[in-house]
Amino acid sequence: MATARAQRGAAVETAALAHLRGAGLSPLARNVRYKGGELDLVMRDGVTTVFVEVRYRADARFGGGAASVDLRKRRKLVLAAQLFLLAHPELARGPCRFDVVEASGEPPRLNWLRDAFRLEDC
Template sequence: MTTNSKQISGKLAEDLTLRHLETCGLSLICRNWSCRSGELDLVMLDGDTVVFVEVRYRRHAAWGGALESVDLRKQQKLIKAAQLFLLKESCWAKHPCRFDVVAMGSAEGGAHPSWIRNAFDS
């Protein structure tokens, strides 16, 4: 798979995830927020809770499942990026926060998203 097709697959996974979460009542704050620590795929609002959503897509189960790819190192990067987001977007800083992972791919059952709420502690 070329880099371009990986980007397309990742974007499609994000698009599907966004639609799924919106149908579940969440609303988008921003998408692909970048900083020196990394990128937040989706930042959403669930009631009054700011939700940092990591979207993971794996085409082949042999490479490991999408959920397993969010290891401790990746979690630490996401936490740091979320902290920077809350500093820069201070209007959200007083809201409760959580980290969700939405996994898609052959190991997770195809195009249907597997949504893990509060996937790890900050």
Template sequence: MGFLPSRPPPERTTKQIGDAAEDAALAHLQRQGLRLVARNYRTPGRGGGEVDLIVQTPNGTIVFVEVRSRADARHGGAAASVGFAKQRRIVFAARHYLMRQRQVPPCRFDVVVIEPEGITWLQAAFDAP
């Protein structure tokens, strides 16, 4: 009986890499005491925004988290990739999310960076314009 030759494992897709980065970021935030409220929150329709993670601190602050992953620091690394246009889409999605709340809690925008050197949590990384 012949055996099939072993094949190298298929490369991970960008979606799989992004999901793994979000899993790592969420685990890190949960170890810091934050609680998951929503994951991959999207506004309806085209051209809207998306928030990777929405978490809540023990004191009730809602935190909208953008997760960025980079294999290396070329082009400024992962944190530099959260430019004005990306921030605007995150803020748009956050406002949409907050419209559904009876009372608007304190909130902020964080970025969690996943790089080969480790995880960096940038709290209050940007403000809503």
């Protein structure tokens, strides 16, 4: 049985997925797990592969979800993205980016941060 936190996280991911689809992105994968990290959503934006981290905070007063994507987390996301691209070489030839969708409050308000960080930031 899923915890309340896991259920809320899944609901926020589903809301983020719907938001991104509404903006024209196409889903490729969801909740891809590797030993070194996890990818919440992998989307396609035209020819660009987009790795999306979804972060929920009940209250954004102490820093929103994007603030919690620190250097350690960014490195884990990059490693997971590299492993994903190794498994999908047809995508590895094109551009990619890292986005963050932060959500806060009830019901959650979404804030999509395109190109939230770059590989050289890690």
